[in-house]
Amino acid sequence: MTEALSTLRRLLLPASRQPGLVAGSKRRLSSLWLASLAVAVLLLLPVIYLLIRVLQADAGTWSLILSSSTLATLGRTVLLASAVTLASILVALPIAWLTTRTDLPLKRLWTLLTALPMVIPSYVGAYLIVASLGPRGVLARLAEHAFGIESLPSIYGFPGSLYVLTLLSYPYVLLTLRAALQGMDPSLEETSRGLGQGPWSTFWKVTLPQLRPALASGSLLIALYVLRDFGAVSIMRFNTFTRVIYVQYKSAFDRASAAGLALILVLLTLSILYIEVRTRTRASFERGATDGGRKPKVVSLGRWRWLALFFCAGIVTIALLIPLSVLFYWLVRGINAGETLLPLWQAAGNSVLVSAITALVALLAAIPAVVLSVRRAGKWNQLPERMTYTAFALPGIVVALAFVFFGANYAPALYQTLFMLILAYLILFLPQAVGSLQTSLLQVPQSLEEAARGMGRKPWNVFWHITFPLLRPGVLAGMALVFLTTMKELPATLILSPYNFSTLATRVWSAVSEAFFAQAAAPALLLVLTSSLPMALILFKEQK
Amino acid sequence: MTGKALELQGVSKSFGSVQAIHDLDLEVAEGEILALVGPSGCGKTTLLRLIAGFETPDGGTITLRSKVVANGIITLPPEQRGVGMVFQDYALFPHLTVAENIGFGLDGTPAKERHAIVAEKLALVGLQGYENRMPHELSGGERQRVALARAMAARPVIILLDEPFSNLDADRRITMREEVRSILKGVGATAILVTHDQEEALYFGDTLAVLRDGKLQQVDTPEEIFHNPTNESVAEFMGQTEFLEGEVTSDGIQTEVGLVEQRVELPHGARVQLAVRADDVDINPNINAAGVIRERQFKGAQNLYRVMLPSGQILHSLQPHTRILPPGTAVEVLLEPGHPLACFHDGEAIATK
Numbered sequence: 001m002t003e004a005l006s007t008l009r010r011l012l013l014p015a016s017r018q019p020g021l022v023a024g025s026k027r028r029l030s031s032l033w034l035a036s037l038a039v040a041v042l043l044l045l046p047v048i049y050l051l052i053r054v055l056q057a058d059a060g061t062w063s064l065i066l067s068s069s070t071l072a073t074l075g076r077t078v079l080l081a082s083a084v085t086l087a088s089i090l091v092a093l094p095i096a097w098l099t100t101r102t103d104l105p106l107k108r109l110w111t112l113l114t115a116l117p118m119v120i121p122s123y124v125g126a127y128l129i130v131a132s133l134g135p136r137g138v139l140a141r142l143a144e145h146a147f148g149i150e151s152l153p154s155i156y157g158f159p160g161s162l163y164v165l166t167l168l169s170y171p172y173v174l175l176t177l178r179a180a181l182q183g184m185d186p187s188l189e190e191t192s193r194g195l196g197q198g199p200w201s202t203f204w205k206v207t208l209p210q211l212r213p214a215l216a217s218g219s220l221l222i223a224l225y226v227l228r229d230f231g232a233v234s235i236m237r238f239n240t241f242t243r244v245i246y247v248q249y250k251s252a253f254d255r256a257s258a259a260g261l262a263l264i265l266v267l268l269t270l271s272i273l274y275i276e277v278r279t280r281t282r283a284s285f286e287r288g289a290t291d292g293g294r295k296p297k298v299v300s301l302g303r304w305r306w307l308a309l310f311f312c313a314g315i316v317t318i319a320l321l322i323p324l325s326v327l328f329y330w331l332v333r334g335i336n337a338g339e340t341l342l343p344l345w346q347a348a349g350n351s352v353l354v355s356a357i358t359a360l361v362a363l364l365a366a367i368p369a370v371v372l373s374v375r376r377a378g379k380w381n382q383l384p385e386r387m388t389y390t391a392f393a394l395p396g397i398v399v400a401l402a403f404v405f406f407g408a409n410y411a412p413a414l415y416q417t418l419f420m421l422i423l424a425y426l427i428l429f430l431p432q433a434v435g436s437l438q439t440s441l442l443q444v445p446q447s448l449e450e451a452a453r454g455m456g457r458k459p460w461n462v463f464w465h466i467t468f469p470l471l472r473p474g475v476l477a478g479m480a481l482v483f484l485t486t487m488k489e490l491p492a493t494l495i496l497s498p499y500n501f502s503t504l505a506t507r508v509w510s511a512v513s514e515a516f517f518a519q520a521a522a523p524a525l526l527l528v529l530t531s532s533l534p535m536a537l538i539l540f541k542e543q544k
Numbered sequence: 545m546t547g548k549a550l551e552l553q554g555v556s557k558s559f560g561s562v563q564a565i566h567d568l569d570l571e572v573a574e575g576e577i578l579a580l581v582g583p584s585g586c587g588k589t590t591l592l593r594l595i596a597g598f599e600t601p602d603g604g605t606i607t608l609r610s611k612v613v614a615n616g617i618i619t620l621p622p623e624q625r626g627v628g629m630v631f632q633d634y635a636l637f638p639h640l641t642v643a644e645n646i647g648f649g650l651d652g653t654p655a656k657e658r659h660a661i662v663a664e665k666l667a668l669v670g671l672q673g674y675e676n677r678m679p680h681e682l683s684g685g686e687r688q689r690v691a692l693a694r695a696m697a698a699r700p701v702i703i704l705l706d707e708p709f710s711n712l713d714a715d716r717r718i719t720m721r722e723e724v725r726s727i728l729k730g731v732g733a734t735a736i737l738v739t740h741d742q743e744e745a746l747y748f749g750d751t752l753a754v755l756r757d758g759k760l761q762q763v764d765t766p767e768e769i770f771h772n773p774t775n776e777s778v779a780e781f782m783g784q785t786e787f788l789e790g791e792v793t794s795d796g797i798q799t800e801v802g803l804v805e806q807r808v809e810l811p812h813g814a815r816v817q818l819a820v821r822a823d824d825v826d827i828n829p830n831i832n833a834a835g836v837i838r839e840r841q842f843k844g845a846q847n848l849y850r851v852m853l854p855s856g857q858i859l860h861s862l863q864p865h866t867r868i869l870p871p872g873t874a875v876e877v878l879l880e881p882g883h884p885l886a887c888f889h890d891g892e893a894i895a896t897k
Binding site for chain 2: 445447448450451452453454455456457458459466469470
């Protein structure tokens with residue numbers, strides 16, 4: 001998600017500021033343009049349809065959409081997003097500083113462990129909290145046996161949602177803060193010290209202001225995460241938009257008002273995205289010339305390091321150690337109770353199948369738009385690539401709903417088929433393929449392609465022999481990213497899957513819904529393991 | 545020097561409202577090296593890309609060895625033009641070996657012949673045995689030579705070099721440009737070198753073309769351009785020139801530092817500007833003189849003095865490294881060039897009688 005979002009910054013930059021633009025022959029331009037426009041229009045279809053549905057709603061539906069209960073939902077959603085963001089900063093800022101600027105022992109280990117919780121899908125995280133602190137949970141029983149506490153305060157609702165989402169999403173702001181602290185020009189702080197400012201005043205007057213862009217973009221990532229989240233709030237039974245929409249759709253089959261709510265959610269997401277893009281654009285200008293590899297001075301913690309260690313260890317215990325222990329506890333219990341693993345393999349196979357197809361299709365769909373936007377000048381050539389980013393405004397549940405409406409009315413033959421499911425995935429995850437492809441294409445100097453053309457090779461030949469081989473890392477990264485996020489996706493899978501088609505995600509969901517904690521453990525573990533792969537890759541890169 | 549390798553007639557190109565190349569005519573003869581020089585943003589890289597086929601001209605004709613490659617209606621793509629290009633960043637394919645890079649444009653050629661050509665070109669640039677190296681294993685100068693060998697491998701009509709030395713450090717730059725020039729001359733290649741460095745242009749080109757604001761200011765031999773620039777902007781660009789105000793009289797041109805005995809075809813009383821370089825100016829300490837030394841720049845073999853005249857006019861004077869005068873010294877300024885100075889009226893050159 002972070003990687004794909006980083007390319008968003010270009011959305012607001014004028015085309016002339018982007019490198020490597022050239023006019024090509026007219027014929028080639030139009031075929032590329034048509035191909036990428038076709039993809040972009042396909043992606044926009046469900047949103048347009050959703051809009052039409054809402055506009056066609058009758059007066060009764062409108063009053064429902066604009067009722068006080070909707071306002072309350074809006075309030076809850078905004079409250080949760082703000083609270084999670086604030087809590088995440090409080091957790092992340094000290095860790096970021098400790099792991100980049102001090103002599104904290106085992107820095108690398110803490111860096112890895114504190115970033116890891118982000119690989120846990122939100123519904124798995126929520127499941128593990130419920131399975132430990134909920135009414136039949138491990139820790140709840142422990143408390144009952146050991147201390148005679150008959151009932152813990154309920155974790156459902158706001159507190160549980162805040163707790164889970166903070167622990168899963170603080171790494172987003174942690175990563176942006178770490179990057180900012182590492183990339184900061186040390187001579188700025190040194191200059192401040194040289195001008196007579198002490199370490200504390202330097203931190204407040206020089207360091208912190210420079211962290212502001214990173215803080216802002218990290219916070220917005222978290223706010224987006226919360227807005228789009230369906231799994232955690234549903235398991236925690238906290239009525240934010242995503243859950244209300246799902247309940248509305250599922251129980252009342254009231255599609256027009258579900259669509260209306262979905263549209264409000266999209267507007268909310270869009271406004272956050274708008275702020276996010278604005279901040280990022282500004283942030284990139286604020287970063288001055290940095291002084292190559294020079295590292296800032298390491299702050300000696302002295303006896304404070306015990307407190308620092310305790311803080312890091314505490315966060316890792318709560319966010320990682322306890323959930324994972326609980327996971328293994330239920331896994332072992334399940335196996336002992338004779339839980340059969342056979343249906344699990346089928347679900348895993350389904351997950352891998354749809355995710356692999358989605359990754360491949362996303363790659364093919366991304367190439368024309370990316371080549372067009374990077375290699376050709378002009379507003380119109382940027383359009384298709386920018387249109388692929390609509391998905392950022394669309395929580396999975398919204399895309400799923402749009403397809404349900406569209407399929408039920410216009411394409412019943414496609415409704416609840418793999419085709420439609422993969423199309424929905426494509427809309428949701430194409431930006432990730434586009435993002436990583438674009439990043440790598442920008443790193444391939446255009447002069448390489450021109451040199452090859454000058455040596456007598458035709459455009460397609462050049463693409464195949466020069467551009468594509470050099471793009472390979474980006475292609476692989478993009479496909480891996482799409483593959484793994486597809487594996488994790490819950491609401492779209494839940495709503496659009498063919499009948500009797502279960503994946504790892506839906507298996508966790510249905511088991512948790514019925515409080516079969518043991519049954520959810522094995523698929524949850526598989527999901528956590530697969531999601532850890534890209535994380536490991538990112539961390540390896542950072543340490544190089 | 546027989547036929548024309550390249551001919552441009554009335555070529556124009558604009559990007560939006562910016563006119564990058566304006567109605568430009570240019571010829572390059574077979575075996576000629578043309579240095580295209582001008583300040584940054586003057587359109588020289590655009591001109592190169594128009595010739596190579598990476599840009600399409602809005603109008604005008606481009607002819608390569610009597611084959612029209614662009615005339616406003618048809619535009620041949622780069623791969624059908626036979627133009628070898630050496631890029632500023634060399635543009636070596638990072639995933640291919642040196643031999644594969646050089647042989648890249650020879651894909652229709654039988655393998656055996658291709659190997660022979662690659663070996664021959666490598667020998668030409670002095671990199672025998674480098675066939676299996678990867679680009680990242682080469683130094684800057686070696687990359688430069690591979691890029692040159694690659695550009696020459698397919699026997700192009702013309703080789704275009706786009707600021708090829710700007711990524712090298714100062715020492716390497718001078719040796720590389722000598723080396724590249726002698727390689728090109730050795731095989732009788734036709735080439736255009738684009739540069740913003742007038743000294744490099746003076747050294748490299750058989751012919752110099754000075755480009756400014758998308759228009760050719762002057763095309764001539766280096767000596768001619770240096771000594772007889774057609775207008776002030778060429779004179780200014782060709783370096784270290786001050787313009788000294790003067791008035792045409794019957795004896796010559798009367799200036800602030802005395803009479804310059806040089807007769808021009810202008811009525812008496814006309815105002816002219818003389819292009820004065822540091823080696824045209826001599827200075828002598830003289831307490832009664834009005835010129836004052838403001839600064840001495842030690843250049844190693846020489847001292848460069850900055851002298852201010854009473855009007856505020858600045859002149860530079862080049863003196864031997866042994867002649868040291870402190871700033872503040874009053875000096876008499878003598879203009880004794882020993883050759884006619886370039887003289888301008890309203891920005892255009894005026895012939896000396």
